[in-house]
Amino acid sequence: MAESWVIMVTAQTPTNIAVIKYWGKRDEKLILPVNDSISVTLDPAHLCTTTTVAVSPSFAQDRMWLNGKEISLSGGRYQNCLREIRARACDVEDKERGIKISKKDWEKLHVHIASYNNFPTAAGLASSAAGFACLVFALAKLMNAKEDNSELSAIARQGSGSACRSLFGGFVKWKMGKVEDGSDSLAVQVVDEKHWDDLVIIIAVVSSRQKETSSTTGMRETVETSLLLQHRAKEIVPKRIVQMEESIKNRNFASFAHLTCADSNQFHAVCMDTCPPIFYMNDTSHRIISCVEKWNRSVGTPQVAYTFDAGPNAVLIAHNRKAAAQLLQKLLFYFPPNSDTELNSYVLGDKSILKDAGIEDLKDVEALPPPPEIKDAPRYKGDVSYFICTRPGRGPVLLSDESQALLSPETGLPK
């Protein structure tokens, strides 16, 4: 066995956004939630993590690079994932190259990990969900672990709770589970991404000066101090989970939108009921909600659902392309870009929605009429950093094209 070989696997994993929210852990160490949650997986074409994992007898220690920069793997969350996958590693053989790794070798071999997000980090777009899902998925493939994606989700969960929902495409349920070791707290697919493919998702990345409470800290404080959270988790969410699954299976957008908006608002309500209170939404978030609510009411049936995670960004789910194009017109009316911003860098992702909206350049944005459902509509230039147009998407995949690997096949170091 030559000491110079490197074996690599590259995977791509989507991010996800919860439509029934996860907020509050019943076990901090194992990351076990106080209620079930349901998410929609976002198209990896627009938001995903790519991770290459490599093993070589020449590696002296486990190392990781995130977006090109080396980071420490000493944190408990990374160690949990590495330990759990190593425990499930099996024999690996590359006959062509004459390499054989036996099950017990994995305990001694070190790995290199390189991870890259195709979307701006630190924009509050759940990069840790995609990141830990991708890490676990890629390591499992490298180490030939036989676990299915649900079983892997229970490992990804120990990196970042919501990561477990990124192991599948379409709509995904994270079952809170019952047993103490957390082995039944895992994700299952509700429907795949083809089931409801009319949906269009527009994300408004909202400018913010505020430093936000991390979701780990925030949910701990909510569990400790909110007098409303337990009532939400025990009495309200279980019913909503059943209703949400029904709505998704029946593609009942009115019910889906009602539940999605109500649950986002209730999550932010329990944040506000925390001591000290946590405010993730700001005035811009409130204005986006008001824009959607007024439009939905003026039409009579919901056109768009909104949901907000632990930050001010809005995730807007439109019933179909037509609703999405109208929504984009309204959003660009209220939130035109700063004058030094080009349209091309202001609306990212699936730009065909812009075309559907009849908007080709900034002059078209300037000329947009105020939404008829609102009198005296002001414009809030610069309050949104940019928009991303996307849709529900697929789960993790392996990338076989070696050119997409983030590590060099010779050195196992970042390219």
Add this chain to the structure above:
Amino acid sequence: MAESWVIMVTAQTPTNIAVIKYWGKRDEKLILPVNDSISVTLDPAHLCTTTTVAVSPSFAQDRMWLNGKEISLSGGRYQNCLREIRARACDVEDKERGIKISKKDWEKLHVHIASYNNFPTAAGLASSAAGFACLVFALAKLMNAKEDNSELSAIARQGSGSACRSLFGGFVKWKMGKVEDGSDSLAVQVVDEKHWDDLVIIIAVVSSRQKETSSTTGMRETVETSLLLQHRAKEIVPKRIVQMEESIKNRNFASFAHLTCADSNQFHAVCMDTCPPIFYMNDTSHRIISCVEKWNRSVGTPQVAYTFDAGPNAVLIAHNRKAAAQLLQKLLFYFPPNSDTELNSYVLGDKSILKDAGIEDLKDVEALPPPPEIKDAPRYKGDVSYFICTRPGRGPVLLSDESQALLSPETGLPK
């Protein structure tokens, strides 16, 4: 009995701010709440309503002027108050002038009402609470009704729920009551205004472009749609009421502040849990909360409590004058006035707090150091319209000095 006489009464009634919130009616018509609430009465020197009520056989109909402008009395809320007080009217005699009104005459006699707020209207400062309390109190005196202030509070309640708490000074509890006709849903004094006279109250009137949901509409929608409200009303508030009464009686500021802040936040949480969600606080409100929370935590014991009603204005209750002066320094650091505003019209009410804070003019405001508990503190010029410094105050009084009457003793019309 000469047909030209006018008999008048002038009263002054304070406004109040709830520290355990009233939000949600169990009976819309009688204005019966879903839970008890507790408020502090504000010093009428800074915030009050003055109302003159007059009766004369020459009046052809009931009429009312608010801040000098005639308004309609046809609304159910005014009619409730007029009807209920008329039903309790007794004989009135002015021996000097030889005027006698017998109990049954009141059914046929008409009244003129003039009311004036000594603070800006439409600033979200609970003018309707002081207004209805003053109307009922003045009418009761005019008509020689024998009811005590608690009994009168049950009538004022039918004008505006929170008005019932303006019939007393100090700290006041509105007992939700049990009986169907609402007769036991009334206010009682917890302690008078002398019991805890160290407290200083600073109100930040926050600039806002947003049109707010009226509290009547807002609480109806919360009752109809929030899944958290009933839990709050039935399980949480009853315990808080007991704890709050204890805290007030023992002048336990730490407990008082904790309960006040938590209950304000929970009220806004159930507003957010409403469909569509109601946002009364804005980014400025959030920043004021953050300023207070960080300061309280840095000191280790609460210096200031905050509470917000159905709007973005902050009511800040400081433990004592020293804490109030420090608070004012911090507030003026974060929220200096616009350059065209004079300090004298920016800090209203009890200006001695300004003096305690060592601030004499705008240069002193400019020179304020950033609060040490916050790094990188930005300043938000113009985000607060003005501050009012005040304190807990007394209940309704009759003004015997005729020069303070708002109606002419000859014509019964506004002076």
